[in-house]
Amino acid sequence: MNFELSESELEFRDEVRAWLSANKPGDDRGIDIAQKEFIDSRRAWQKKMYEAGYVGITWPKEYGGRGAGFMEQLIFNDEMILAKAPEPINVLGLGMGGPVIIAHGTEAQKQRYLQPILSAEEIWCQGFSEPNAGSDLSGLQTRAEDRGDHYVVNGQKVWTTLAHVAKWCMLVTRERKEANPRDGLTYLLVDMESPGVEVRPLVQITGDAEFNEIFFKDVKVPKTQILGEAGKGWDVAITTLLHERGTLGMALATRAQITAADLAQQARRLGRGSDPLVRQKIARFTIEARALQLTGYRAVSAMKRNGIPGPEGSILKLMWSELNQQMTEAGVDVAGPAGQVGDGDGWKYAFLRSRANTIEAGTSEVLRNILAERVLGLPRSR
Numbered sequence: 001m002n003f004e005l006s007e008s009e010l011e012f013r014d015e016v017r018a019w020l021s022a023n024k025p026g027d028d029r030g031i032d033i034a035q036k037e038f039i040d041s042r043r044a045w046q047k048k049m050y051e052a053g054y055v056g057i058t059w060p061k062e063y064g065g066r067g068a069g070f071m072e073q074l075i076f077n078d079e080m081i082l083a084k085a086p087e088p089i090n091v092l093g094l095g096m097g098g099p100v101i102i103a104h105g106t107e108a109q110k111q112r113y114l115q116p117i118l119s120a121e122e123i124w125c126q127g128f129s130e131p132n133a134g135s136d137l138s139g140l141q142t143r144a145e146d147r148g149d150h151y152v153v154n155g156q157k158v159w160t161t162l163a164h165v166a167k168w169c170m171l172v173t174r175e176r177k178e179a180n181p182r183d184g185l186t187y188l189l190v191d192m193e194s195p196g197v198e199v200r201p202l203v204q205i206t207g208d209a210e211f212n213e214i215f216f217k218d219v220k221v222p223k224t225q226i227l228g229e230a231g232k233g234w235d236v237a238i239t240t241l242l243h244e245r246g247t248l249g250m251a252l253a254t255r256a257q258i259t260a261a262d263l264a265q266q267a268r269r270l271g272r273g274s275d276p277l278v279r280q281k282i283a284r285f286t287i288e289a290r291a292l293q294l295t296g297y298r299a300v301s302a303m304k305r306n307g308i309p310g311p312e313g314s315i316l317k318l319m320w321s322e323l324n325q326q327m328t329e330a331g332v333d334v335a336g337p338a339g340q341v342g343d344g345d346g347w348k349y350a351f352l353r354s355r356a357n358t359i360e361a362g363t364s365e366v367l368r369n370i371l372a373e374r375v376l377g378l379p380r381s382r
């Protein structure tokens with residue numbers, strides 16, 4: 001396998017690199033991510049990237065995308081991370097909402113929703129998890145009652161990232177109770193400004209209120225807002241999750257290599273580089289981060305073949321989340337007493353935020369089950 005970029009890919013990389021260095025906004029870390037100031041600046045940044053043709057790189061041109069390949073997307077992601085450029089605001093719309101509409105939407109839905117996702121005019125959130133349905137999504141209880149030309153939705157979602165600023169929600173609801181709980185689900189695109197939708201923030205260990213609870217009380221949703229077929233929402237939800245892990249996975253390997261390099265630099269700066277335990281740890285992290293990158297290339301090859309991310313996305317997400325927790329813990333450790341005060345020698349936020357990595361987008365236990373069953377062909381756990 002050849003890991004060198006082709007001439008046209010090198011040209012694209014150089015173009016992106018030059019554009020980012022000329023246009024990248026200043027560092028906005030440290031601003032509470034629930035604040036309007038943060039949201040507005042990230043929205044403006046995404047709009048600027050969109051106007052330059054760097055958002056929706058793999059999306060079809062007729063819906064506002066660039067119509068390029070996954071390799072270009074990977075190159076762009078890497079350059080963003082190397083430049084330490086801020087992420088676009090609409091991460092869930094770009095990573096999941098758009099791709100799932102492209103896969104399951106009607107032509108009218110594609111025309112209506114895709115372009116405002118790219119330009120960040122409309123932010124999306126993902127209403128899957130509930131107080132009694134997380135890893136086992138099929139246990140969800142939010143009801144969609146059929147009233148002819150519309151549904152009436154009642155229920156509660158939780159841990160909904162960006163719900164406080166979202167215009168649209170990918171909402172999985174139960175329309176009918178069936179013997180198999182995966183049957184009878186209906187996937188709706190819900191306007192978060194509809195009467196009866198209430199969003200309450202939840203504060204995380206970092207102090208940020210990145211996610212929320214959403215309460216739905218007699219919310220009217222027209223049937224034109226069904227994504228896929230009524231009662232067949234499970235398939236649409238699975239497409240969404242494959243994209244969640246795949247898109248996330250693709251961006252993680254470079255990030256891991258940068259964290260490992262930051263750690264090595266910190267060890268040198270603090271004179272801890274000669275400590276054999278510290279050296280061995282950093283060497284292991286560096287090797288694992290590089291292995292992640294090679295797995296990322298395999299994921300891209302699979303996506304090129306099949307059009308949707310395969311289980312490789314789950315490998316990347318699983319390995320990265322555990323590696324990232326170990327690396328941020330080592331960062332706090334290498335800092336010594338400075339790791340316990342102020343910003344923890346630059347590691348405090350990353351260390352605290354990393355605790356969620358092994359839960360969000362599928363817990364490590366659940367991802368191991370997926371890999372055991374779908375990659376290794378072992379018997380189902382239940």
Ligand SMILES: Cc1cc2nc3c(=O)[nH]c(=O)nc-3n(C[C@H](O)[C@H](O)[C@H](O)COP(=O)(O)OP(=O)(O)OC[C@H]3O[C@@H](n4cnc5c(N)ncnc54)[C@H](O)[C@@H]3O)c2cc1C
Nearest residue numbers: 126127128129133134135159160161356359360361363365
């Ligand atoms: C930062 C963050 C952002 C999030 N954003 C969103 C969002 O935008 N939208 C959304 O819908 N959700 C979101 N979530 C929720 C996330 O998807 C769930 O937390 C996750 O799926 C786990 O579900 P749960 O919390 O209900 O835990 P549970 O499913 O109750 O799991 C509890 C424990 O049991 C283990 N477990 C469960 N089932 C099995 C099994 N079959 N085999 C072995 N072990 C098992 C789990 O690994 C875990 O350790 C977010 C979570 C976090 C932390």
